[in-house]
Amino acid sequence: MTQDAAGTGFWAIVPAGGAGTRLWPLSRRDEPKFLHDLTGSGRSLLQQTVDRLAPLAGERVVVVTGEAHAAAVRAQLPAAVADRVLAEPSPRDSMAAIGLAAAIVERDDPDGVVGSFAADHVIADTDAFAAGVRRAVAVARDGWLVTLGVTPTYAATGFGWIERGAGLGDHDGAFAVSSFVEKPDAARAEGYLAGGRHLWNAGMFVARADVLLDLLALEHPDFAASLRALAADPATLGEVWPTLPRIALDHAVAEPAGDAGRVAVVPAAFDWEDVGDFAALASLQPERPAGPRVLGDAELVRSVDATGLVVPAAGRTVTVVGLDDVVVVDTGDALLVTTTARAQDVKRLVADLAETRPDLL
Template sequence: MSQNDAMQGAEALIYPVILSGGAGTRLWPLSRPDTPKQFLTLLGTRTMMQETVARTADRAGFAAPLVVSGERHVALVARQIREAGSEAAAIFLEPEGRNTAGAIALAAYWLAERDAEALMLVMPSDHAIADVESFHRAIAAARPAAEAGRLVTFGIRPTHAETGYGYIEVGGALPDMRDVHHVVAFVEKPPLEKARALIGTGRHCWNGGIFLFSARAYVAELERLAPDVADACRAATRAAQDDGDYIRPDAAAFAACPSISIDYAIMEKTDRAAVVPVDMGWSDVGSWQALWALKERDGQDSICEGAAIDMDGHGNLVIVDGGPPVGTMGMRDCVIVSTASGVLVMPRERSGDIRALAEAMLKRLGES
């Protein structure tokens, strides 16, 4: 189906909006400021950016993606989308990172002026989804609510008590929409005991940061609930430079945008929030522990990639990518990563603490 055919039909066209502003410091030293994790081949044969693009490519009712990134990664974004056999409808280059509320607003204002009925499927560029068909069933379930002006988020059915994710408390179903539910509350990343208690209720999902709503609805709620974000992004979009390949929002106007997430700015305040719970093999691949859990392991429950030998070990993740060869003996539950620009050695259970180490190292190396 062509874009024109879709726009003439009964259903609104869905524009994937891919957010690619993350630094990926939690996977240092493989992920670095110049090549954060969305541009790396961590699972399978395609990069995470390319996997994200592929989830909606060549599907009826979906437009070419809109990508929001930074000037630093402009060449990577364009090349990887092209290598994935796709083409972006627009690539927005943020003058500086201002978090997700502003990044989404740039796409929303641009889109609202071109297709008043357009829906936006907002996706981070660096998440893994194993069951793409379940994802699309969830999108189909969410569509009527989004077309009716709801801001729909996708709640990931939890598999364990996780302290690294926020949670969504799921309420009753919307009228005539049994798979779409009211949002009772958003819960901040909890300590372990609270996470276990939330899981025990059976009413909580992980907050995966994936959304479906119309450009019109997002702009309306942004202007009502976060007018400072709306004013800055509207002005930045109207004064943007568009050279046909990239859209560069006005830097001075965008600098006035508060750095705030969509959750804090909109979703926790709006009375239009809804949630579709879904089990789709989702992970934010946000730590070495998460990557270890996703990859196929050997008989020692370990993973070795590149010039690495893990002898008499168990539960290790050993990756050599451009760095010196690594040999381990009798190691258990460790992460060892060797690259040309850095080496990491740590217990796997400390994966959640790596951000501080990565930021300190990048600062020392002058790469932050």
């Protein structure tokens, strides 16, 4: 491998999972949100993720997804990336998914560095993202497990935070991690924002593949051994996979390694959106001179005294009269009307549909 973080030796792992329940009826069980163009760019979130990583990893991208979505995932990717898609026989949380990809990278490129980047994130400032990843890769080559910490812009309670400690002497712009913090309440989040030592945890990890698996082996030796055995003999996947622990990478590796002083954080100032609900989706669409924002063909939307978001995904004309911050999502077989303020409660609707109309999920 070379020492160029954007050259050979850096591999991107892209876990493509998650139901996107709060984006129903746009996101479906058979077509989850990462397969959708949610920004009006003409590219799905998955494709945008791979596009964003191309300057860093080229075609050395390993997408891990469920068997049910593997064909749709491959169809959206360039052939070289499609050929490397890993299909999980069943969902077993992020450590198994990322760990298997890391073991395969380790097998093919023993000095390789891996970075894990979810398939359903939206990042507009790709330059700032790339700069952060390049710095993280340089730090990772020295044996650190590195996490990207996004510079916070508000007191978010919706995701975890990272407290940074002392700077790493030999790497400008990188710090030891003092602690990982679970989703805080509003008061604590305000404190983190004001204090200036906390960053958002975007769940983006970079490490040498062997370091990642060795760190896993410290706490879960059988798990790490199973992953390496699977990489050596992929034919055993169907047999071994169901025996792997269901655990998130954060708990399996990052938190214990953080306690052991093995985790660094690279702060990076890029806007980052995991498109968790329709309020987030609305914020991603451009404002219009009048009327609601539109994801899709704005010619299909007509309104009088209305704001919010319209997704005319069924190709029909959608009209809104006299509603602010309304969300209208029109698909071929189902229609949702809600508000940005109630966007989180779409999951309550989906829970009801799971009982009464599972065919619509």
